[in-house]
Amino acid sequence: MPTVPTSRAARWGALALLVRPTYIAAEFVTAAATTGGYSFVADSVSRLGEVGCSAAYCSPRHEVMNGSFIGFGMLMAGGALLLARPLGPWVTGLLVVSGASSVATGLAPLDQDATLHAIAATPLFFAQPMALIVLGARIRREQPRLGSALLATGAVTAAAAVGFVLTPEGTASGALERLALWPVLFGLAGFAWTQRRR
Template sequence: MPTATTTRAARLGALAFIVRPAYIATEVITAAATTGGYSFVTDSVSKLGEVGFSDGYSSPHHEVMNGSFVGFGVLMAGGAWLSNKELGPWVTGLLVISGASSVATGLAPLDQDATLHAIAATPLFVAQPLALALLGPRLKHTQPRLAKALLATGVVTAGAAVGFILAPEGSASGALERLALWPVLFGLAGWAWGQRRAGVS
């Protein structure tokens, strides 16, 4: 039987996932200050975190974006760790890896070391879809609609991640990257909201 401490931890973990969609606001704020015609469709999220001036772009609020990668990565890893009983070991592990990847991405801006940045960011695009694909079946008896939604989100984000990697620069790579990332925010927030409404027992 869960103790008050474990229940409190799970509720905090759920709250961490619920607030994570606010990440999108940091992209919008940073992009609004960026000079050089930044596009959410053709330009990568990482360009918002570039420290210097490159390819005609300048991101004066790059520290907001890189801080967001770190902060929301911590929320993901911490939320998963606190919700490990509800998520199960595999989903927890994948989300902790995803959070750590986000943190590392924020600490390695694209224009400072492109190779290191790619190494830091890659696990996020692999681990998140896998986590959703594994979380969905865990809910098929208790929350069948959410289970299907999470599984579908995992498939869509995995496909978008592959598309982002293969898309030539200057195409719709920015839109594909966001399709690989943003739905995960809402999928996990939806799961967490259901956990809190159920009392996370």
């Protein structure tokens, strides 16, 4: 059966999801400039976006982190919309919600309004794992390895998200948050890779 050429829009959508793993570099760049000590295991990602400084802690590159929340959130939402046909309506909708949540998180730094920040960030932790699980189930017959990997990643990130919500700040909350977020970057990039020339 001949391969259906990928549209230009879909290629751009795939590219948008393929570059998203570089988000991790933004965390390291921002964390490297903090003063007062920052732990990837104990501290939340949102602390890197705190605007205010004190003698105990400061994140001088908070613009990098908040800008990354916004930029990479837009890439997620935009990439999903451009890949709406292979993703399907449910996955597309969940990823658009996730992207919008990320953008809102960047616009509402933690130390400026903790309640607004929590409201902005919460949908991301639920919508992303659901998107991976639905996508994995959707493609499992045609792409069994990738489908199974996405299902497993969705389950792991969902469990980590619940653990992050229930774990007090300063213990292993930072590690759990990253386990809830980082694998999604690679899961979606793996799917995008298969869509480049389909």
